[in-house]
Amino acid sequence: MNNQQKFKRRIDSGTLLRVLKLLFKSYPVLIPIVISCIVFSAAVSAIPSIFTQKVLAVITECLETGVISWEIAKVQILPKVAILIVLYALSLILATLQTQLMAYITQGFLSKMRCTLFDGMQNLPIRYFDTNKHGDIMSYYTNDIDTLRQLVSQSLPSLLQSSIIVVTVLFIMLWYSVWMTLVVLVGVTAMVIVSGKIGGGSAKYFIRQQKSIGKTEGYVQEMMNGQKVIKVFCHEEEAKEGFDAINSELFEESFRAHAYANCLGPIINNIGNVLYVIIATVGGFFLLSKTPNLAISGLAFSIDIIVPFLNMTKQFTGNINQFSQQINSIVMALAGAKRIFALMDEAPEADEGYVTLVNCKIDEKDNITETTERTGHWAWKHPHGDGTITYTELKGDVRLSEVDFEYEEGKPVLRDVTVYAEPGQKVAFVGATGAGKTTITNLINRFYDIADGKIRYDGININKIKKSDLRRSLGIVLQETNLFTGTVMDNIRYGRLDASDEECIAAAKLAGADDFITRLPGGYKTELTNNGANLSQGQRQLIAIARAAVADPPVMILDEATSSIDTRTEAIVQRGMDKLMEGRTVFVIAHRLSTVMDSDVIMVLDHGRIIERGNHEKLIAEKGTYYQLYTGAFELE
C-alpha cells in the first residue's frame, strides 16, 4: 500500500505523536478512562445485535412451529429484552461518561496549550518579537490552537472508534470467509487510495485557502489602517480593485478546497455500493459454484455467511467514510500543531545572572544589611564562588566601556562606545535615525547582549545581574507607548504593583498627567481599551511616564518619551522629572534639542560611534556637528 504510506507521510506522524504524548501527560488518568469507554462502547454496540437476532430467531421459530400465544413466547423473549435494556443502559452510561470527559479534556488541553504557549512566549528574548510579525504570533493563538480543538474532541476519538470497529469487523469477516474478506479488502484499498488522494488534495487546498485568508487579512489590515489616507487621496477605486483581485484568489482556493472535501462522501459511499454488489455477486457465485470456503470458523459457504457479510461490508464502508471526513481537520490540525511546537521549541531568553536586588538598611557606618521590608534602599546581593556574599548599594552608576554590537552578523551597529553615567547625571544621546541611540538602551537593560566590551552597573558586570532585577532597577519610557486594558490607575500601577492609589496619583502629578486624567469622564477609574485609543498620543506618553515614575527606579531611560507632547506640557513634565530624578541617573534620547539641552553630557552619535561629547555650552563652543544641528545647518534623518 504505497499510497497509504504517502498519505500517512502527509499526516506527519511525528507531530501527531507529540500531540498524543502531551495529551497523555496532561491527563494520565482520564485519557485511559476515555479510551476504555470508547473500546467498551464499541464492543457493547456489537453485542445488542446478537440479542436482537436471538429475539428474531425466537419469533421465527414461533411462527414456524405455529405458536401464536404471546404468553409462551414472552417467557423466552422478555429475558433477552431485559438483557438488551441493561446493555443499552450500560452503553448510555459509557457514552455519557465519554462525551462529558472529552468535553472536559478538550477544553483543559486547549487551555493548557494556550498557557504553555503564552508562558513560553513571555520567556522569549526581545529579538524574537523584533523579527517576527505580530500578526503571525497572534495566529498561533487564534488559528492554530482552534484547529487542535477539532482534532482532540472529534477526530481522534472518531479515529479510535472507527479503527476498533474496523478491526472487529475484519476479524468476524475472517471468521466467516477469507476469500470474501479479500474481496472486501480490495474494495477498501480502493477507498483508502481515493480518500488519500481526494482528502490529500482537499487538505492541500485547505492549507492554501488558509494562506490566502492570511493574505486577504494582511491587505485588509493595511487598507483599513490607512483608510483615512485612502479617503484623503480619493483612492477608493484602486483599493477596491486591489481587493477584488485578492478576493477572487481566495474564492478559487476556498472553492477547490470545499469541492474536494464535499465530494469525498458521495464517492466513498458509492464505492461502498459497488462493493456491496460485487460481494453479493461473488457470494452468489461461490454459493452456486460450491467453491470450498476458507475460514477460521471452518464454515462452508451458505446464505448465513453471505447475508451478514453484506451487512458488515456496509459497516466497513460507513466507518471508512466517517474517517475520511476527518482527514481535512487532521491535516490542518497537525499543520497548526507543528507551528505551535515550533514556537514552544524556541530557545528562551538565557539568564545566567546570579546577582540579585534586595531591600536593605544602611547604618551610619555605611554597613549594609539585607531586610525583607521595603526600606527605600536597595542593594545588589553578590554571592561569590567562595561562599561569601557582598552587598553593594544600588546607586545607578552605569558605565559602558568600548562596547561593540551588531544585530546581524557583519553589520556592526555600535563601535567602541564608551559612556560613563554617574548617579545624578543626565546623559543625552543625539544622532540620526540608525545611529544607534536606541540600541544603547537596548544593551543597558539587556534586551540584546553586547558583542564586545563591558557594561557595568554600580561596578558590577551586568551579565552577572539577574535580568529581572537589572530591569527592575531601570525605568524605561519608549516613544511608542503601550498601555494595557484596564483603568488609568491600573496602568500607572503597572510600574510597581504594590503602589498605593496615593503613590500612583503622586507619580501622575510628577509626570504632569494628573491634570488631564482628572478631567477624563471617570478620572483615574477611566477604563482604557485598545491601547488607550481614546487618548491622544501625548496623553498616552504622559501616562507612560507616570508609570515609570511610580516604579521609582535609580536609573531612567527616556527614549523619545516626550516626542508627542507639546513643548508647553513638556516643560511641566521636565520639571517633574527633574524633581523625581534628583541624584539619579537619566538617559535621554530625543529629537528635539530643547529636550536635551540641559543634560550634563550630550553624546552625538554617528553610524554607531560617539563623535562628540560634552555639555551644551561645550559642544556649541566646539562648533562641530552638534552646533550645526543646533543652528539648523545639518540634517537629522
Next chain:
Amino acid sequence: MFKRLAGCVREYKLPTILTFIFIVGEVIIEAFIPFLTANMVNLIRSGAELESVIRIGLLLILMAVLSLCCGTIAAYTCAKASAGFAKNLRHDIFHKVQDYAFENIDKFSSSSLVTRMTTDVTNVQMAYMMIIRTAIRAPLLLIFSILMAYIMGGALATSFVVIIPFMVFGLLMVSRKAMPAFRSVFKKYDRLNESIEENVRAMRVVKGFSREEYEKKKFGDAADNIRADFTRAERIVALNNPIMQICVHFNMIFVLLVGSQLIITSGGALIDVGEISAMLTYGMQILMQLMMLSMIYVMLTMSSESMKRIYEVLVETPALRNPDQAITTVKDGSIDFTGVSFKYSAKAEKYALEDIDLHIQSGMTVGILGGTGSSKSTLVQLIPRLYDVTEGTVMVGGVDVRDYDIETLRDSVAMVLQKNLLFSGTISENLRWGNENATDEELVEACKLAQADEFVSSFPDGYNTRIEQGGTNVSGGQKQRLCIARALLKKPKILILDDSTSAVDTKTDMLIRGGFKRFIPETTKIIIAQRVASVQDADMIIVMDNGSISAIGRHEELLKSSEIYREVYTQQTNGGEDNE
C-alpha cells in the same frame, strides 16, 4: 437581516439552485438503493440464478454511478455557491467601507473590520454550505423515512410519536442552553486574544518592568476562567449524543417488544420479521435526520452573531453624501469659516470646535499652533470635508464645501495627515497615489520640493525601492517627507500639513517651507506644527486653545498679544537666541 445578506448571493443563485436539484436526485436514488439491495439479498436467499442477481447488481451499479454523479456535482456546485457567497460578502463589505466617511471609520476599529471580513465571513460561508446541502436533504429523507416506516410498520411506527417529540425537545433544550453559553464564552475568548495581542505589542514594556511572571499569572487566570466556561458550554452540547442514544435504544426495544407481540399474536399476518428490521433501519434514519436538522439550527444560531456583525457594516449609512448638483471646479484656495462649531458625534456633550470665524486668502501661508487636544487637527479636517460641520459653514473658493463634488474638493485640498502612512509597494507607486499619471520627472520634482529626492536617490533601487507594510524600512522623517511629496503631486490649491514635519530636522523643515514659497506661491498652505520655528514666518498664525481660536496674527504681533504664544516661543528658543 437574512434578506439583506441573502441578497449578496447574486450570481451564485444558479449553483445554489443546482445544488438543491442534484441533492434531490441523490436523495431519491439513495432511497431506492436499499430496496434493490434488499431485493438482491432475497434473491440470493431464495437461491435464484446468478444471472438475475447480476442483473440487479448491474442496476445497482448504475444507480451508484448516478448517485455518484449527482453527489459530486452537488458537491461542486455547493462549494462554488458558498465560496462565491463568501466572496460577494467580502466584496460588499470592503466596497462599503470605501464609501464610508471619517465619521463611519471612527465607529468601527480596523481590527474589528478585519475580523468581520475573515472569521465572520468564513462562519457564514460554512453555515451557508451546511444549509444548502442539508436544508433539502434532511427534511426529504425525514419525510421519506417516516412514510416508509408507516407503510411497513403500521402500528409499530407509533414509537416515533414518543421519540420524535422527546428528541426534538431534548435537542432544542441543549441548543438553547448551549447557545448563550457559547456566545458569552466567545466574547470572553475574543477579549483573551485581544489581551494576548496587547501583550505581544507591549513586550518591551513587559520585559522592561520584568512583569513576565505577573503577565503569566494574569493570563493563566483569564485562560482558566475561559476554560471553565468553555467546558460548561461544551458539556451541554455533549449531551446530544446520549439523547440520541436514548432515542435509538428506545426505538429498538419498543419495536422488538411490541413487534414480536404483534407478530406472534397475529401469527405473522400483520407484520413479519423482515419488516421489523426495516423498522429499525428507518428509525435510525429518522433520528439521524433530526440530528442533522438540529445541527442546522445550531449552525444558524451560532453564525447569526457573525451575520449580525456583517450586517452592521453593510447597513451603515455613509455620513457624507455627494450633493445632487455638485460643483466640479474649485476656483481658488481661499478658505472661510463662518460661525463653525463641531462635535464628533451628536451625543457628545462637548464641542470639539466652538464659534470659529476665520478667513484665509488664496496663496497665504498659515501656521497653526496649540497644545495637545486643542483641536488643531479637527479644524483642518473640516476643509476637505472629512467631517461635516455641526453648525456654521466652511467655504473653499467662495463655495460651501458641501456643494462640491467630494472628489473634486479633495483633489484640490491635499492633506498630509498626522498619522500618515505609506503602503506596501515601491516608492513611486506610493507617490503616484497623488497623481497616477505623473511622469517620472514630476515625481522627482515633487520629491525635490519635499526634500526627499536626495535620500530616495541614495537608495540602491532609487524610486523603485520597496516600502514594507506600514513603511517600517524608512525613518520617521523620511516617511513624512515622502507623504508630503505624495500630496504635492496632486498640485492642490490648498495644502494642509498636520504636524507633518515633526520628525524632520529644523533645517530640512526650513528648506521645505522655503520651497513652498518659491515654487507653489499660488497654493494656500496650512501648517500645523509644534515648533514655533516652523510657523513663525507665516502670513498668519492661529493659536488654538481648547477648541477655539485664542489668537490670530503675525509672529511679532502674537509675541506681544498672546501669552501662550510667547510662552511656547521662549521655552523653545531658551538659550538659543544668541546663535540664531
